[in-house]
Amino acid sequence: MRPGPRPRRPRWFPALLGTALGLVLVFLTVPVVGVFVNVSPAELLASLGEEGALDALRLSLETTAVALAIIIAIGTPAAYLLATRSFRGRALVVTLVELPLVLPPAVAGIALLAAVGPEGLLGDVVAGTGVRLVFETAGVVVALTFVASPFYIRQAQAGFAAVDPTLLQASRTLGAGEAATFVRIAIPSARAGLLSGAALGWGRALGEFGATLVFAGSFQGVTQTAPLAILERFGTDFTAALALSAVLVVVSATLLLSVKLLSGSAAFGGGTGAGA
Amino acid sequence: MLALEAQTRLGGLELDLALEVAPGRCLALAGPSGAGKTTTLRIAAGLIRPDSGVVRCGEQVWLDTDRRIDVPPERRRCGYLFQDYALFPHLRAWQNVAYGLRGELPRGERRRRAHELLERFGLDRLADARPATLSGGERQRVALARALARRPAALLLDEPLSALDARTRAQAARELAAVMRAAEVPTLLVTHDFAEAAQLADSVGIIDGGRVVQRDVPAALAAAPRTAFVADFTGASVLTGMARAGDGGLTLVTLDGGGDVASTDAATGAVAVSIHPWEIALEPAGAERHGSTRNQLDVEVVSVTPIGGRVRVGLAAPQPLTAEVSEPAVRALRLAVGGRAVATFKATAAQLIPR
Numbered sequence: 092m093r094p095g096p097r098p099r100r101p102r103w104f105p106a107l108l109g110t111a112l113g114l115v116l117v118f119l120t121v122p123v124v125g126v127f128v129n130v131s132p133a134e135l136l137a138s139l140g141e142e143g144a145l146d147a148l149r150l151s152l153e154t155t156a157v158a159l160a161i162i163i164a165i166g167t168p169a170a171y172l173l174a175t176r177s178f179r180g181r182a183l184v185v186t187l188v189e190l191p192l193v194l195p196p197a198v199a200g201i202a203l204l205a206a207v208g209p210e211g212l213l214g215d216v217v218a219g220t221g222v223r224l225v226f227e228t229a230g231v232v233v234a235l236t237f238v239a240s241p242f243y244i245r246q247a248q249a250g251f252a253a254v255d256p257t258l259l260q261a262s263r264t265l266g267a268g269e270a271a272t273f274v275r276i277a278i279p280s281a282r283a284g285l286l287s288g289a290a291l292g293w294g295r296a297l298g299e300f301g302a303t304l305v306f307a308g309s310f311q312g313v314t315q316t317a318p319l320a321i322l323e324r325f326g327t328d329f330t331a332a333l334a335l336s337a338v339l340v341v342v343s344a345t346l347l348l349s350v351k352l353l354s355g356s357a358a359f360g361g362g363t364g365a366g367a
Numbered sequence: 368m369l370a371l372e373a374q375t376r377l378g379g380l381e382l383d384l385a386l387e388v389a390p391g392r393c394l395a396l397a398g399p400s401g402a403g404k405t406t407t408l409r410i411a412a413g414l415i416r417p418d419s420g421v422v423r424c425g426e427q428v429w430l431d432t433d434r435r436i437d438v439p440p441e442r443r444r445c446g447y448l449f450q451d452y453a454l455f456p457h458l459r460a461w462q463n464v465a466y467g468l469r470g471e472l473p474r475g476e477r478r479r480r481a482h483e484l485l486e487r488f489g490l491d492r493l494a495d496a497r498p499a500t501l502s503g504g505e506r507q508r509v510a511l512a513r514a515l516a517r518r519p520a521a522l523l524l525d526e527p528l529s530a531l532d533a534r535t536r537a538q539a540a541r542e543l544a545a546v547m548r549a550a551e552v553p554t555l556l557v558t559h560d561f562a563e564a565a566q567l568a569d570s571v572g573i574i575d576g577g578r579v580v581q582r583d584v585p586a587a588l589a590a591a592p593r594t595a596f597v598a599d600f601t602g603a604s605v606l607t608g609m610a611r612a613g614d615g616g617l618t619l620v621t622l623d624g625g626g627d628v629a630s631t632d633a634a635t636g637a638v639a640v641s642i643h644p645w646e647i648a649l650e651p652a653g654a655e656r657h658g659s660t661r662n663q664l665d666v667e668v669v670s671v672t673p674i675g676g677r678v679r680v681g682l683a684a685p686q687p688l689t690a691e692v693s694e695p696a697v698r699a700l701r702l703a704v705g706g707r708a709v710a711t712f713k714a715t716a717a718q719l720i721p722r
Contacts (some may be wrong), residue, residue, distance in 0.1 A: 267466035
C-alpha cells in the first residue's frame with residue numbers, strides 16, 4: 092500500500108515564531124556587542140587607570156554588596172511569611188512590596204527624600220540616630236535597597252511557595268520547630284528561587300541610577316557609582332564612558348552566568364520540592 | 368494508648384470521630400477519597416488543629432481544645448510516614464534519617480544511629496544517595512527508618528505501600544509488620560487496600576463523610592459489610608437494584624440495568640447487593656438450572672486475568688461483577704473475552720445493604 096499524500100501543514104506560524112526570536116536576539120545583543128567593538132582593549136585599560144573610574148567601580152561593588160546583604164537578611168523571612176501564611180490584607184501587602192518595581196527611579200529618589208531626607212517624614216528620627224544619608228554613601232545603600240528589594244522578595248516568595256508543604260510538615264513531625272524548619276528545609280529547598288532573586292536584585296542595584304542621583308547625588312568616591320560615573324563621562328569623554336560600560340557588562344554577565352550555574356546545581360535531579 | 372476525638376470543618380468535610388488504639392496494635396483507616404482519613408492522621412500529629420477535640424498518647428495530652436492545650440508537632444513524637452514519603456531532596460539518605468535526632472544525640476552518634484537504621488532496612492550501601500536517585504521501595508524504607516529514628520510514641524502511616532509496585536509491596540508489607548511488632552506503639556494506618564489492612568491491622572475503621580461508619584476486625588468486615596463501600600473495599604462486587612419481598616422468605620432484587628437476584632437478607636427499596644468473587648461459579652451459557660444455586664445471571668466475559676493459581680474473570684451482568692475461578696474451570700468453559708456464560712451463586716452469598 093502506497094502512503095497517501097501527506098496533509099499540508101501550515102508552515103508560516105513556526106516561521107513567524109523564529110523571526111520574532113531572531114528580532115529579539117538582534118535587538119538585545121547588538122548594543123552590547125557595540126560597547127566592545129567601539130573600544131579597544133588598550134583604551135579600556137587606560138580609562139580604567141583613571142582614578143575616578145576605579146573609585147566608581149569600587150563604590151558600586153561595595154554599596155550593592157551591603158544593600159544585597161540587607162535585602163537578603165530581611166527579605167528572606169518576609170518572603171517566607173508571604174509565601175506560607177494567609178492573612179487578612181495579604182494581597183495588599185504583596186502589592187505594596189511590589190510598588191517600587193513600577194516606580195520611576197527619579198520618583199523613588201524624590202520619595203526617599205520626602206521620607207528620610209532632612210526635611211522628610213522621618214527626617215528627625217534619622218538625624219537622631221546620627222546617621223547621615225543625603226549626599227552620603229549610606230544614602231546610596233538606602234536607594235539601592237529601596238529599588239532592588241522587590242526583585243528579590245518576589246522571586247524568594249515564588250521560590251518558597253513552590254516548596255512542597257509536606258516537606259515542612261515532615262520536618263515538624265521530626266522534632267524541628269518552625270525556625271529550624273525554615274533554616275534547614277525551606278531555604279535549601281527554595282535555593283534556586285532565592286539565588287535567581289538575589290541575582291535580579293543585584294543586577295538592578297548595580298544598574299541603579301535615577302534614585303541614587305536624586306537622593307544621594309553624584310560625588311566621586313562618596314556617592315558616584317559606576318552608572319553615575321558613566322553619565323558624567325558621557326558628556327565629556329565618550330571613550331571613557333564606553334570603557335566603564337564594558338566593565339559593567341562583564342560584571343553583570345558574570346553575575347548572571349554564575350547564578351545560572353549555581354541554581355543548576357541546586358536542582359536535585361527532579362526530587363520533590365526542589366523549588367526550581 | 369492513642370486516643371483521638373475531633374470535630375472540625377475543613378472545606379466541604381465535616382469531621383466528627385473518636386478512636387482509640389492500644390500500644391502494639393494497629394488500626395487501619397479506610398474509606399473513600401476525601402472522607403477524612405489523612406485529616407485524622409494530621410490531627411493526631413498536630414499538623415491540623417480541629418475546632419474541638421482531644422488527642423492523648425499514653426500519659427501525655429497532646430491536644431485538649433477545652434483546656435487550651437495544643438502541643439506543637441515537633442514535641443508530639445509521632446513517627447509519620449507520608450504518602451509520597453516527603454524525603455528531603457537536598458539531604459542524603461543518612462542525613463534524612465539523622466534529621467530527627469538533632470537535640471536527641473550528639474553529632475557523631477546521630478550519624479552512627481542513622482547508619483544502623485539504614486542497615487536494618489538493608490540500605491547501608493545507599494546511605495550517601497540522594498532521594499531522587501532511589502527507587503520507590505528504597506525511598507519507602509528510608510522514610511520508615513527516618514520515622515522510627517526518634518523512637519516515636521505513635522506511628523502514623525499514610526498509605527505506606529500504595530506508591531510501590533506489586534512485587535516490592537509484599538516484601539515491604541512483611542517488613543512493615545515486623546517494624547510495628549517491634550515498635551510496640553499504637554499505629555494508625557491509612558489504606559485503600561483491604562489485603563493490606565487485613566495483613567497489617569488488628570481492626571479496620573471505615574471512615575465516610577468524616578465519621579467512622581463501621582469498625583471491626585477485617586474478617587468481620589468482609590462477612591458483614593454495613594455499606595456498599597465496605598463491601599467494595601473488602602473485594603466484593605457491588606450491584607445496585609430495588610428489593611422486594613419474594614417467595615419462601617427470600618428477598619428479590621431487580622438489578623438496575625436488568626437481571627434478578629434472590630437473597631436471604633431482608634430488605635426493601637433501594638439496595639446494594641454484595642457478592643464475593645469466590646462465591647460465584649461460572650457455567651456455560653444456556654446450562655440447565657439445578658441445585659441450591661438460586662441465582663443465575665446471564666453475563667458477558669469482559670476480562671480474564673490469571674492471579675496465582677486462580678483466574679479473576681470480569682463480567683458484565685450488565686453491571687460489573689467479578690468471579691474468581693480455577694484455571695481448569697476456565698479451560699473447560701473456554702472462557703474468552705466477549706464470550707457469554709452464566710454466573711451462579713447461592714441466595715446466602717448475596718448480602719443486601721440498604722442504600
